[in-house]
Amino acid sequence: MEERAFYTESQTTRAATLRCPYCRTTDTYELRWLLRRKKDRPPKGADDRDRAKFAKAQSYMVLLDDKVACKNLRCRKRFEVSGMKTTAFLSDGQAK
Numbered sequence: 001m002e003e004r005a006f007y008t009e010s011q012t013t014r015a016a017t018l019r020c021p022y023c024r025t026t027d028t029y030e031l032r033w034l035l036r037r038k039k040d041r042p043p044k045g046a047d048d049r050d051r052a053k054f055a056k057a058q059s060y061m062v063l064l065d066d067k068v069a070c071k072n073l074r075c076r077k078r079f080e081v082s083g084m085k086t087t088a089f090l091s092d093g094q095a096k
């Protein structure tokens with residue numbers, strides 16, 4: 001059984017402060033994240049091994065954007081998102 005069967009997927013955006021390496025302007029960017037929220041119960045057809053894996057599974061999110069376009073109109077270069085975590089576990093509060 002695939003791991004993704006344990007989760008409900010959705011997308012969200014979160015603000016992050018990034019600094020353009022070309023013009024050195026710092027600005028706030030809305031980055032897209034894929035949310036994987038753990039389901040309330042194991043999927044149908046799960047065997048004992050799947051259930052054990054499901055018990056250990058945690059809700060998490062993965063950063064989808066790896067590049068952004070600089071907001072400085074005189075620059076507008078695309079630069080890589082760096083210096084931040086690209087995956088994060090969700091606490092129960094965030095996961096619901």
Ligand SMILES: [Zn+2]
Nearest residue numbers: 020023070075
């Ligand atoms: Zn720039």
